[in-house]
Amino acid sequence: MTDGTPAHSTAIARLKALVDRLRPPAAQDAEQRVRAEAARLGTRPDEAAALGEALRSLLALPRQGAFYAETGVTSAQGFWLELAQRLRERLLPPLRDESRLRSILHLLFADRDDHLWVTAVADDAWLELVAALGLKKIGGGTAYASLLEAARMLSYRIAGVGLDRELLHAEPDLEHHESPFLAQNAALLPLLERARSGGGIPDADEIRHIDVLLDQCDAALDGVRRKARENGISIRLTYLLARLRQLIDRLRLLLDFAVVDDRRRHAVVVLKTLLASEQTSDEMGEFITGNVSLLARNVTDHASRHGEHYVAEDRAEWRAMAKSAAGGGIVIALMALFKIKLALLHLPPLTEGIAFGLNYGLGFVLIHLLGFTVATKQPAMTAASIAATLEEARPKELERLADFAQNVVRTQCVAVLGNVGLALPVAALIAALWLPLLGEIPAPEEKLQKMLHEVHPLASGALFFAAVAGVGLFLSGLVSGYFDNKARYHRLGPRIAAAPRLAWLGAERATRLGNYLDAHYGAILGNLFFGMYLGLVGAVGGLTGLPIDIRHVAFSSANLGTALAALGPRAVAEILPWAIVGILGIALVNLVVSFSLALYVALQSRRVGSAQILRLGMVLLKRLAKNPLGFVSPPRDKPAD
Numbered sequence: 001m002t003d004g005t006p007a008h009s010t011a012i013a014r015l016k017a018l019v020d021r022l023r024p025p026a027a028q029d030a031e032q033r034v035r036a037e038a039a040r041l042g043t044r045p046d047e048a049a050a051l052g053e054a055l056r057s058l059l060a061l062p063r064q065g066a067f068y069a070e071t072g073v074t075s076a077q078g079f080w081l082e083l084a085q086r087l088r089e090r091l092l093p094p095l096r097d098e099s100r101l102r103s104i105l106h107l108l109f110a111d112r113d114d115h116l117w118v119t120a121v122a123d124d125a126w127l128e129l130v131a132a133l134g135l136k137k138i139g140g141g142t143a144y145a146s147l148l149e150a151a152r153m154l155s156y157r158i159a160g161v162g163l164d165r166e167l168l169h170a171e172p173d174l175e176h177h178e179s180p181f182l183a184q185n186a187a188l189l190p191l192l193e194r195a196r197s198g199g200g201i202p203d204a205d206e207i208r209h210i211d212v213l214l215d216q217c218d219a220a221l222d223g224v225r226r227k228a229r230e231n232g233i234s235i236r237l238t239y240l241l242a243r244l245r246q247l248i249d250r251l252r253l254l255l256d257f258a259v260v261d262d263r264r265r266h267a268v269v270v271l272k273t274l275l276a277s278e279q280t281s282d283e284m285g286e287f288i289t290g291n292v293s294l295l296a297r298n299v300t301d302h303a304s305r306h307g308e309h310y311v312a313e314d315r316a317e318w319r320a321m322a323k324s325a326a327g328g329g330i331v332i333a334l335m336a337l338f339k340i341k342l343a344l345l346h347l348p349p350l351t352e353g354i355a356f357g358l359n360y361g362l363g364f365v366l367i368h369l370l371g372f373t374v375a376t377k378q379p380a381m382t383a384a385s386i387a388a389t390l391e392e393a394r395p396k397e398l399e400r401l402a403d404f405a406q407n408v409v410r411t412q413c414v415a416v417l418g419n420v421g422l423a424l425p426v427a428a429l430i431a432a433l434w435l436p437l438l439g440e441i442p443a444p445e446e447k448l449q450k451m452l453h454e455v456h457p458l459a460s461g462a463l464f465f466a467a468v469a470g471v472g473l474f475l476s477g478l479v480s481g482y483f484d485n486k487a488r489y490h491r492l493g494p495r496i497a498a499a500p501r502l503a504w505l506g507a508e509r510a511t512r513l514g515n516y517l518d519a520h521y522g523a524i525l526g527n528l529f530f531g532m533y534l535g536l537v538g539a540v541g542g543l544t545g546l547p548i549d550i551r552h553v554a555f556s557s558a559n560l561g562t563a564l565a566a567l568g569p570r571a572v573a574e575i576l577p578w579a580i581v582g583i584l585g586i587a588l589v590n591l592v593v594s595f596s597l598a599l600y601v602a603l604q605s606r607r608v609g610s611a612q613i614l615r616l617g618m619v620l621l622k623r624l625a626k627n628p629l630g631f632v633s634p635p636r637d638k639p640a641d
Helices: 008-023 027-042 045-059 065-070 079-091 099-106 115-120 125-130 141-162 165-170 180-196 204-231 235-259 263-279 287-312 315-344 349-369 375-392 397-436 445-453 462-489 492-498 500-505 508-543 551-566 576-606 611-624
Strands: none
Touching: 008 027, 008 045, 008 079, 008 099, 027 115, 027 125, 065 115, 065 141, 065 235, 065 263, 065 375, 079 165, 079 204, 079 235, 099 263, 115 263, 125 263, 141 180, 141 204, 141 235, 165 349, 204 235, 204 462, 235 263, 235 445, 315 397, 315 445, 315 551, 375 397, 375 462, 375 551, 375 576, 397 551, 445 492, 445 551, 462 492, 462 508, 462 576, 492 500, 492 508, 500 508, 500 576, 551 576
């Protein structure tokens, strides 16, 4: 029987009817159905023989090596093209060719969730059905030749990816020493050629030697991952590592089939693997998660390193953070006043948004360069630090973790107080001096009243807009981590130091510049991003009509100070209590939203379970009930011995 004939179509139809009978309403019922069908076919030898012949004919189809080698394995075209291809196939599935096993697999298992019940059935149950079909031997003739061809294709591809420039950049030793990716190919090809020419299949010892080489490939991949955490990584490299892992795993699967005594049992394993791989081949979420996980880990790792600088462990560091936040508050007061003046120019919406963004962004960069602190930028960093500590800690070390988390909360509190405690009075002082010095108030009265009403927690969207700002704070942390990763990966510091165009600076100054940018590249770009985000969100809301804007606690407190001083206490007496409540609410929402999102991403990138978070939360709640002030101020320094 050849493909395309009526007999071929009949074979497919018979097997499809069998799969339809086996398909259960729930996965847990699948094994019972398979065993029942095996028992039924045992009483109907003619039907069983016809089904067995149909299955043998499909397995004997020629040129199926690509099916075994490529099903469920990402292509060589790269992350973005692979993602686009999956999207296309999800929206518009490809045409099915009944001469190809891949298409036949889709026809037989037409339900996207079929792999769930197929894999839920025990191997022994499937073997009962195989025996009932009269298949005493699997793996001879054309099918076996296709498997050998698939193994050869996989071996070549592993060697090719192992020579990729991106991989060698991440692990130069692969170029200087014998590469296991090349060694497995050199060792395996003679065995496959011998088997293909009829000289005998590889024996267990020969396959064991190949397994050792594949283990060395696995070790090399682990080494690249470890180095990448320090030296940075790219999306392309994460894609290459994921593809290499898939190729190695698939080659192992096929080689095991070549040497096992009971090929029928291993054929069941192969079928389960191929079916699950094929039916999830157009999945988007898992593909994205699997390929960006290492990049996400690196991003949060770099954020974690910055976060360590935002955690005060003793009273001296706590005081230093208070001073740093106070310095940031002074600059923010000036930025808030400048923003008011920009608003009075009544620029076009988009131009105004860009101007606001530059005011925010350059101001944040200035704060960073001066060594000051913006309190709300801390959570995205400190969340990564908590996640890193959770990953390394054992359950018995929860008290140490709780100490760290308590230090984080204390530091956040003093940073917010430092920002607000200086931004408000400095802005008020400037506004109070504005009239006697310049003969006018900083802004029209209606503008000042509007600024007050914008922080009202109930009469305005202040708390929702604070959450929008919190998302920006979280994203700025990711941006900082991403560009810090890029700086490491591309060796920004050494390249700047060696750049011919900077030779005029001199070697020493060029090196210092390179080291500084290497350490602060991510922070500078993260601050610029956050500034532009704050400036443009309101512009986008105005242009689209969407009810979105931002509220940032430090700028809201500066606006409150300006309005209070310019209008006078009597003019704002009625709304002042609500404005103060609004400032506190904005602060809380800014911090909680940014911290929660950053902590979630950091935990996901490190595969830390929720159980550890819950245990840590219980310990912190007990401490809060026992000593609430311990979360605000640090303990007194211990007396010297």
